[in-house]
Each structure stands twice: as C-alpha cells, then as structure tokens.
Amino acid sequence: MGTGELQNWAMARGLVLGVAPVRTFEEGRAALEWRARQGFSTPFAAGRPEERYRPELLYPEARSLVVVARPHPAPILEPGPGQGVIACYALGPDYHEELGRDLGDLAKLLKQSGARLAVTQVDSGPLLEREAARLAGLGYYGASCNLIIPGLGTAFSLGLVITDLELEPGEPLATATCRNCGRCLAACPTGALLAPGRLNPELCLSYLTQKRGFIPPELRPALGGRIWGCDVCQEVCPENNRWAGAIPFRPRAGLLQKEQVQVTPYRQDLAAPPLTYPDLATILALDKVSFNRIFKGTALAWRGKTVLQRNAAIALGNMGDLAALATLRQALGAPVAILRAHAAWALGRLGPAGRPALAAALATEDDPQVRREIQVALDFKNPGKG
Numbered sequence: 001m002g003t004g005e006l007q008n009w010a011m012a013r014g015l016v017l018g019v020a021p022v023r024t025f026e027e028g029r030a031a032l033e034w035r036a037r038q039g040f041s042t043p044f045a046a047g048r049p050e051e052r053y054r055p056e057l058l059y060p061e062a063r064s065l066v067v068v069a070r071p072h073p074a075p076i077l078e079p080g081p082g083q084g085v086i087a088c089y090a091l092g093p094d095y096h097e098e099l100g101r102d103l104g105d106l107a108k109l110l111k112q113s114g115a116r117l118a119v120t121q122v123d124s125g126p127l128l129e130r131e132a133a134r135l136a137g138l139g140y141y142g143a144s145c146n147l148i149i150p151g152l153g154t155a156f157s158l159g160l161v162i163t164d165l166e167l168e169p170g171e172p173l174a175t176a177t178c179r180n181c182g183r184c185l186a187a188c189p190t191g192a193l194l195a196p197g198r199l200n201p202e203l204c205l206s207y208l209t210q211k212r213g214f215i216p217p218e219l220r221p222a223l224g225g226r227i228w229g230c231d232v233c234q235e236v237c238p239e240n241n242r243w244a245g246a247i248p249f250r251p252r253a254g255l256l257q258k259e260q261v262q263v264t265p266y267r268q269d270l271a272a273p274p275l276t277y278p279d280l281a282t283i284l285a286l287d288k289v290s291f292n293r294i295f296k297g298t299a300l301a302w303r304g305k306t307v308l309q310r311n312a313a314i315a316l317g318n319m320g321d322l323a324a325l326a327t328l329r330q331a332l333g334a335p336v337a338i339l340r341a342h343a344a345w346a347l348g349r350l351g352p353a354g355r356p357a358l359a360a361a362l363a364t365e366d367d368p369q370v371r372r373e374i375q376v377a378l379d380f381k382n383p384g385k386g
C-alpha cells in the first residue's frame with residue numbers, strides 16, 4: 001500500500017493524512033532549545049527532549065511517520081449566564097479516543113501491508129506531532145504556534161503511526177505561509193505569544209486550565225469564564241473562516257442532561273442538537289460519581305475533578321455574580337485545599353457579600369496557603385464595584 005492509497009483511505013473517513021520521513025525535526029529542535037534557553041518548561045511533554053525531535057532514537061527501525069489530522073468542529077457558541085467556556089476541541093467525545101481508534105485501524109492496515117512496526121501516538125509519546133505534520137506537508141506554522149492546514153485552518157487534532165514501511169514522504173509546503181497579520185499576538189489575553197512562533201507556555205491559558213495546583217493569582221482574571229482550554233488565538237485567525245460558519249455539532253450526551261447542566265440552544269435553524277456549556281455551580285458541587293458520569297470520555301476528565309472545579313471557582317469569581325455566593329461558600333468548606341483557596345479568591349471578587357463567609361473560614365482554616373488566600377480575598381477591593 002502506498003501513500004496515495006493511504007490518503008484515499010483517510011479521506012473516506014474525513015481525515016487528512018500525510019507521510020513524514022524519519023529524520024531529525026530541525027525546527028522542532030530549535031523551538032525546544034529556545035524554550036530551554038528562556039527557562040520555560042514544556043508542559044505535559046513525555047520523554048527526554050531529544051526523543052521529541054529524533055524519531056529514530058526510540059524506533060531505530062522506523063522508516064516513515066504516517067500523520068493524521070482529524071478535524072473537529074468550530075461551533076458558534078456564546079456562554080449563557082453562569083456557564084463555563086470549553087475550547088472547541090474538548091466539547092465532544094475525547095479526541096484521544098476517537099483519533100486513537102482511527103490510528104489503530106491505520107496501524108492494522110499498515111500491518112496487513114507488511115509492516116512489522118506500527119506504533120500509534122496521540123499525545124501519548126514524545127514525538128512532536130505538529131512538526132511531523134509540517135514535515136509531511138500537511139500544513140505550516142502560524143505565528144500563534146498552531147499548525148495551519150490550508151483550507152481547514154487550525155481546528156483539528158493530530159496523531160501519528162510510526163512504522164518501518166518505506167512510504168513516499170511528503171514535503172513541507174513551499175509556498176503557504178502565515179499571513180503574519182499579528183491578530184493572534186494582539187488578542188492573546190495574557191501575552192503568552194511573545195513573538196511570532198514564540199510561546200511562553202506558562203502564560204498560556206490552555207496550559208493553565210490543565211495544570212494541577214494553584215493558578216497564579218495575577219493570571220486568574222485573564223481566564224474569564226474559561227474552564228478548559230483557550231481558543232482566542234484560533235478564533236481571530238483569518239485562516240479559520242470555519243469559525244464564522246455554522247458547523248453542526250453533536251456534544252456528548254452527558255453534557256445535555258438537563259438536571260445537571262443548563263442547555264443553551266444555538267442556531268435554531270440548523271437541524272443540529274443544541275450545543276451547551278456546563279453550568280459552573282453544578283460543576284463545583286459534583287461528587288466523583290457525577291463527575292465521571294458527565295465528563296468521563298471527554299478531554300476534560302484528563303486532569304480529574306479538582307482541576308475542573310478549581311477552574312469553575314475562578315470563572316465564578318471572574319463573573320462576579322452574587323448568584324454564585326452560596327456555591328462558593330460551600331466550596332470554602334471543601335476537603336481539598338486548592339478548592340478552598342480558589343473559592344476564597346472568587347468570594348473576594350464578590351465584594352462585601354463574600355466577606356462574612358471568608359471571615360468565618362479564616363477562624364477555622366489550618367492550611368497556611370489557604371489562609372493567605374482568604375486574607376488577600378478579605379482585603380480585595382474590586383475597582384469596578386467601589
């Protein structure tokens with residue numbers, strides 16, 4: 001089976017496929033070295049740095065990298081009152097599972113064609129998937145660091161199969177390049193895009209919503225209502241004209257259970273089911289069983305309940321809606337210190353109404369970091385509210 005046949009197989013499944021040669025990813029190496037020189041970490045990276053840009057290190061017998069892009073919807077969606085915003089890649093079923101199934105089928109196909117090696121990777125191994133996709137000729141880097149596939153934009157997930165089959169590789173695109181319009185850099189809420197193609201991951205809201213532990217207080221306001229991921233640099237990119245169109249979208253059934261989440265209908269004129277963002281107060285009150293029932297099988301479950309609840313507390317604080325008072329007061333008594341701390345921060349944002357609960361919590365709180373957060377919250381003066 002050749003590259004063309006594989007591409008036809010992929011196209012029939014709504015996927016985009018390309019083949020990269022097994023060689024050092026020079027651009028990926030340069031980007032990682034730049035990050036290391038700046039002292040920035042590379043969050044969630046697997047393996048040693050050199051294993052990220054040298055495919056032959058882990059797989060000396062590998063001859064080809066078959067890269068697959070799976071488009072995901074870029075829906076029009078405005079959050080309703082009290083709803084948390086989720087990046088579009090995470091709204092539906094977990095792409096790791098869906099793309100993983102596609103790659104599993106592809107690996108079987110390669111084996112039927114004589115491959116002895118056919119290892120799949122969807123964020124599950126060290127290789128830089130974007131760089132493999134660029135080398136395969138699927139797309140080019142935008143100033144936002146996202147890979148842009150001509151005609152498709154940035155709304156897709158990537159995975160690959162490492163194989164010992166010799167397949168005809170693609171070439172990096174020679175003429176397609178980023179328009180360098182600067183919109184992504186200007187729109188980034190935290191200035192995480194320091195320069196075209198230069199990202200400080202520790203300032204990136206997408207990373208912050210997924211990291212465990214405390215979110216630096218100075219970055220919490222920039223999260224706004226986001227509880228998972230950030231689409232800003234993609235939304236503003238002119239290559240993503242799909243964002244301006246209506247894409248029928250089918251969210252996971254659990255997200256539509258009315259007793260657990262508010263449902264916001266969108267585009268009544270489309271025959272698509274309603275698309276929804278989850279209700280923040282509901283998220284904060286979830287126990288483990290309900291959390292799993294709603295979020296298991298979505299990308300949001302990856303870091304567990306506490307991370308999502310922490311993000312929900314921040315979002316409620318940013319909204320400053322007094323309707324969240326009772327929910328946040330309850331979260332101030334949560335068994336997990338991180339939740340108590342972020343609930344305290346959020347209550348501080350509600351102004352005088354939040355103070356009695358904060359003062360009461362300070363009288364009984366033992367954790368020094370949570371105590372500090374409560375004290376700062378008690379002193380907080382919201383300039384907008386006097």
Ligand code: SF4
Binds near residue numbers: 189204
């Ligand atoms: S995902 Fe959001 S925070 Fe991260 S670089 Fe893009 S706009 Fe900035």
Ligand code: SF4
Binds near residue numbers: 143145181233239
């Ligand atoms: S917003 Fe403009 S500068 Fe940024 S990636 Fe898109 S085209 Fe390039």
